[in-house]
Amino acid sequence: MNICVCVKQVPSANEQRLDPVTGTVIREGVSSILNPFDAYAVEEAVRLKAKFGGQIAAVSMGVPSAVETLRRIVAVGVDRAILLTDRAFAGADTLATARALALGIQKIGNVDLILCGRMATDGDTAQVGPMLAELLGIPHATDVSKIGAAGPEFIEVARMADDGYLRARLPLPALLTVVKEINVPKLPSVAGVLRGRRAGVDVWSASDIGADPGEIGLRGSRTRVVKTARPEPRAACRFLSGADELLEVLKGGGRA
């Protein structure tokens, strides 16, 4: 089973910054990590490979420094890493991102299963996986928490739902987005870390994947961020030391 995992480099949680003029995410000069949900997708790919054989490719669209994130993934068992990077990809909304990833995956070729994280912790939309599946014309299941039986032509999954699980059987090729309940990602071995450090990462530009400049990046985005704002800070929080103090506050009309 040949698997492609889509991985995104995201700003570390306390370093999210937005350009006040353009409203877009500032990605340069910000410390970055692998999108946490994508670590579960990578681990699941490694487990499936151990069970069914095949190759794992990881693809990311992002800034050149994402090469380091890809190397860390090679350290845990990914066979091939590809970075889609080009000024022409900058400013992409979710559709333009999915288009670039779809072309990258078509260039990789011969992929049976695509794994994505449930969502990215910066964009938070959870749209890229389903959009990618639609663009590739393959079935998808979101919020997958368990992979069951699989064969050359099908895969069975359990999806998390509000009040339980939904079981689905998808023909391959297919795309799954996974939740953190699916596994516990392993740390890389020392040998893995060394392999990752030495690993070559294929770097593809927009023209390498045959992208139409009008369909990718800011030009290919159908949505625009028109305004961004931080929520107003609430009134200062006061800690109460007991029931008497609470009573006083309530008598005073609830003003702490």
Ligand SMILES: Cc1cc2nc3c(=O)[nH]c(=O)nc-3n(C[C@H](O)[C@H](O)[C@H](O)COP(=O)(O)OP(=O)(O)OC[C@H]3O[C@@H](n4cnc5c(N)ncnc54)[C@H](O)[C@@H]3O)c2cc1C
């Ligand atoms: C209206 C709008 C406008 C935007 N404008 C800009 C902009 O101008 N500039 C800008 O920098 N960003 C912009 N963004 C953010 C940009 O769309 C997202 O970074 C990107 O499209 C991924 O969406 P997401 O973060 O919501 O991912 P999700 O859909 O939440 O991610 C789900 C999964 O898809 C995969 N995935 C997502 N992105 C990638 C990737 N790049 N490479 C590989 N796999 C990936 C991962 O497996 C991930 O776990 C905009 C977003 C919106 C909604």
